[in-house]
Amino acid sequence: MFDKFGEMDSYKEINELAENLFNEEDMDSIRELAKENGIPEDFVAMYLEGMIPELCDSTTAAVGKLDAEAKELKLKGLMLDWVEYIKGLCMEEPMMAHQVRKKGKSLTGCMAVLLKYSFANRITIDKKIVKEAGINASRVDFGIPGTAEAKKMIREYYLGGSNK
Numbered sequence: 001m002f003d004k005f006g007e008m009d010s011y012k013e014i015n016e017l018a019e020n021l022f023n024e025e026d027m028d029s030i031r032e033l034a035k036e037n038g039i040p041e042d043f044v045a046m047y048l049e050g051m052i053p054e055l056c057d058s059t060t061a062a063v064g065k066l067d068a069e070a071k072e073l074k075l076k077g078l079m080l081d082w083v084e085y086i087k088g089l090c091m092e093e094p095m096m097a098h099q100v101r102k103k104g105k106s107l108t109g110c111m112a113v114l115l116k117y118s119f120a121n122r123i124t125i126d127k128k129i130v131k132e133a134g135i136n137a138s139r140v141d142f143g144i145p146g147t148a149e150a151k152k153m154i155r156e157y158y159l160g161g162s163n164k
Contacts, residue, residue, distance in 0.1 A: 005033050009103045011054075011061035014039075018047065018055040030055070038064025062090040062097035069107035078144065079111060086110070086154055099158040110157045114150060118143040 008014050014037055021029045027048060034044045039056050046052045056064065070083045086107075090097040099105055122143025130140045145153065 002036055005036055007103050008037065008061075008101070010098070010101055011056050011058045014056055014061055015054040022048075036068070037061065038066070038068035040064075058094060058097040058101070059090050062100040063087050065101055066090070066107055073107060073111070075107075075111070079114075082111070082114065082150060082154065083107065085151060086158070089155070089158075096155075096158060105158055110154060113153050113157050114145060117145050117149070117153060121145070 002008075005017065008017070014033065018030050018033060021027075021033065030048065031041075031044055033039075034041070034055060037056075039060060043052070043055060043060065047055045066083055066087055070080065073079075075083060086096075086100065090100055120143070122141040125140045125142050130137060144150075
């Protein structure tokens, strides 16, 4: 995912590299840096035109990383809902945006925590439900954390012991 420039630990690192590339007049690399980090093209255009002083802020860098990771992982359904929840936290809490951007924290890791919980806490679905659903199986197991539990696990993954 971070093939050309590597994983950046913060929005400040992204902006520092963007400034260096700008000073070298390497606009194509700025575009590639932005693409690699999920920074929208309109931010790139505004940055290159001098309309904004930095390529991104903390929230934009965090949301961009989440978007790039979600695209690479080809997430669908409920997992995309979880990503949207994380984005919302990034917009509300500067520390969450900071932690999402950190090296070593990834959407893969966060989704793995949720999957591990789901697998460990699956239950056998009543045969009446299975039959009504038109599923032809002798047994169906299902496990997904409830909204409150998923939100708690997401916060713990990114924020550790600093949950509010």
